[in-house]
Amino acid sequence: MKDVIALTNRFYIEMSRKVLSEKEYDVLQKLLIEKMTLQEVAAIYGVTGERVRQIYAKTYKKVKSVTQLLAEIDDYKHKLEQLKYDFKCETQQIKKGETQQIKKRKNKIETDLQKKLYKSHFPFSKRMNSMMEVLDIHTIGQLCEIPLTDFHRFKGFQKQCKKELIAFIEFESIENLFEGFSVWKTQPIQ
Known part of the structure; x- marks a missing residue:
């Protein structure tokens, strides 16, 4: 079960890499993949554990919004393909004289x-x-x-x-x- 969670975490992090700053990406990587504690990550960046938690929360919201946006895009792509298919069918019928x-x-x-x-x-x-x-x-x-x-x-x-x-x-x-x-x-x- 832990392997599935780790793979899911890695997938979401990699998927959101382009919208995250380098620091945000690094914090997520350390917390979710390397399994470091808030204090360990805070020591690396010279900030408090609370600040690391805030960065994590902000970054999590970004990642979540990106995944929701991608899901919507997939839904619209599906609808577009259906419309193209319907149009193609209608065009073929018109070409055949079947109105x-x-x-x-x-x-x-x-x-x-x-x-x-x-x-x-x-x-x-x-x-x-x-x-x-x-x-x-x-x-x-x-x-x-x-x-x-x-x-x-x-x-x-x-x-x-x-x-x-x-x-x-x-x-x-x-x-x-x-x-x-x-x-x-x-x-x-x-």
């Missing part, structure tokens, strides 16, 4: 726009149902016509309503019908 999939998408969007809100299996709250009635919104198409930022201006549209609207849009998989949805859903209501 059926594109027509199906257009028909699906048109169908989605005509879909009545009450026919959705999404459990709207009474407040949200009332708000939709007051705004005279009965179909997804009518809902899409209202810019998302305008919902914040409606009386009674608070955090719970926003969460519910986000959940509905994601439940119906109609995010693409709302311009700026991914940004809007992360912004707080003011």
Whole structure:
């Protein structure tokens, strides 16, 4: 088990070498790989054990943020590859004269726009149902016509309503019908 921990420590240290200063790298190396105590490392640098602990804590946060960033990059690379693959498939279909999939998408969007809100299996709250009635919104198409930022201006549209609207849009998989949805859903209501 200790070998696995040592290998993991060495991996993270080497992976983060480019973002660490020489001193930070050396402190991590001495503490995690060479298994020196805080006092031994402090004696080498002529500082207190507490200062070495602070350097270690700061460095640990750097290493952790770098690994999280690398994980996000890997995730985005995967999404990019999927998009490239999807685009390639669509391009091949268009080249072959098979535009059926594109027509199906257009028909699906048109169908989605005509879909009545009450026919959705999404459990709207009474407040949200009332708000939709007051705004005279009965179909997804009518809902899409209202810019998302305008919902914040409606009386009674608070955090719970926003969460519910986000959940509905994601439940119906109609995010693409709302311009700026991914940004809007992360912004707080003011």
